[in-house]
Amino acid sequence: MLKYFRESIVFTVVCLGIAAWLGWSMTHSLMGTTGVLWIVAVLGVLELSLSFDNAVVNATVLRDMDPVWQRRFLTWGIIIAVFGMRIVFPLAIVAIAARMGPADAMMLAMSDPVEYERIITEAHVAISGFGGAFLAMVGLSFFFDEGKDVHWIGVVERPIAQLSSISGLAIGLVLIALYGIAQLIAPAEAMTFLGAGIIGLVTYIAVDAMGELLEQGGGEHGSGAAATQAVAKSGLAAFLYLEVLDASFSLDGVIGAFALSTNLFVIALGLGIGAMFVRSLTVMLVDRGTLTDYRFLEHGAFYAIVALAMIMLISVRVEVPEAVTGLIGAGLIGLAFYASLRANRAEDDSDAVGA
Numbered sequence: 001m002l003k004y005f006r007e008s009i010v011f012t013v014v015c016l017g018i019a020a021w022l023g024w025s026m027t028h029s030l031m032g033t034t035g036v037l038w039i040v041a042v043l044g045v046l047e048l049s050l051s052f053d054n055a056v057v058n059a060t061v062l063r064d065m066d067p068v069w070q071r072r073f074l075t076w077g078i079i080i081a082v083f084g085m086r087i088v089f090p091l092a093i094v095a096i097a098a099r100m101g102p103a104d105a106m107m108l109a110m111s112d113p114v115e116y117e118r119i120i121t122e123a124h125v126a127i128s129g130f131g132g133a134f135l136a137m138v139g140l141s142f143f144f145d146e147g148k149d150v151h152w153i154g155v156v157e158r159p160i161a162q163l164s165s166i167s168g169l170a171i172g173l174v175l176i177a178l179y180g181i182a183q184l185i186a187p188a189e190a191m192t193f194l195g196a197g198i199i200g201l202v203t204y205i206a207v208d209a210m211g212e213l214l215e216q217g218g219g220e221h222g223s224g225a226a227a228t229q230a231v232a233k234s235g236l237a238a239f240l241y242l243e244v245l246d247a248s249f250s251l252d253g254v255i256g257a258f259a260l261s262t263n264l265f266v267i268a269l270g271l272g273i274g275a276m277f278v279r280s281l282t283v284m285l286v287d288r289g290t291l292t293d294y295r296f297l298e299h300g301a302f303y304a305i306v307a308l309a310m311i312m313l314i315s316v317r318v319e320v321p322e323a324v325t326g327l328i329g330a331g332l333i334g335l336a337f338y339a340s341l342r343a344n345r346a347e348d349d350s351d352a353v354g355a
Helices: 002-027 030-050 052-062 067-097 102-111 113-122 124-143 154-165 169-182 187-221 225-257 264-287 297-314 322-354
Strands: none
Touching: 002 030, 002 264, 030 225, 030 264, 030 322, 052 067, 052 225, 052 264, 052 297, 052 322, 067 102, 067 113, 067 225, 067 264, 102 113, 113 124, 124 154, 124 169, 124 187, 124 225, 124 297, 169 187, 169 297, 187 225, 225 264, 297 322
16 A cells, blocks of 8 residues: 555655745744644645545546556646646636736735635636536436446436437536526626536537547557557547546635635645545556456446536535535445445355355
8 A cells, every 4th residue: 555655645745844834934933834734734635535536537547548648647647736736727717817917816826815815716606617517527428328337326327328329418417407507696607607617518528529539540540550649649638538627626626725725835735735645546546456346436436526516516506515525425435335345245155155
């Protein structure tokens, strides 16, 4: 177990060291420094608990990826996840919302964190629309699959799989959800919410279509250098899919982190720690073949994604605590893990009786 989490532990120590220096620089007191360290640690645990299902889905995609693209995701991808999504992306949201340059957004984050938080919070409607729609498509696409032959909750999943032959059904359901929720909020916010949701849908369709086209291109080229290039391009599509997926997962976490701190760098350190542990967990799941050994774990993760998507969408009307979101995801995955253990035990008993 230690070999998988060694880098994350080292990264955590470094981040806590930076947090201690930052806390002392801001407060010049032991109590204040301890408080910053505590916030960073809590944010790290919060990010890990909210993104556990993200690790399972990452592992689902990574196990079928070319080894070269696996390594690229686990190196470049984590840099994008830690620095891009936890630092650059919030700054980009503020820059766009306040119509200012990136440098001005950075200065605002350092000089006036309260105003920075206000702008980020006001962007919550658009963030929820985009992230909720994209995650809803990710979750529904797993269940609307006629080739899916392993079912955890058969009474629910079998009928859904049979409906997969209806073209565009998942997109229709997400659009209905977006429209229905938009009717419950102010007209100005409704337009923002619907627009962001449609962009989330289009983003999912674009990434999915890219993967399909590149895979078809690989089949046409046969073997040799052309086939290798097609595999690499398909790996690129999967890489982009995982990055957008991580972005959708992290959006809500970045917003929720302001409940603990308004300092951009404190938030980035805490969420970065959680992101590193998610990476390590992903590597462990792939290397150990955990998704194969525990057949329903993947199902639990996608149920959690659908639940998270619903929570993100309704959060524009009803405030849902981060703790509730984390508990729902962890609970669904825990139940799926327990169901997998029971299924494995029943299969072993059946084999023993047959022998």
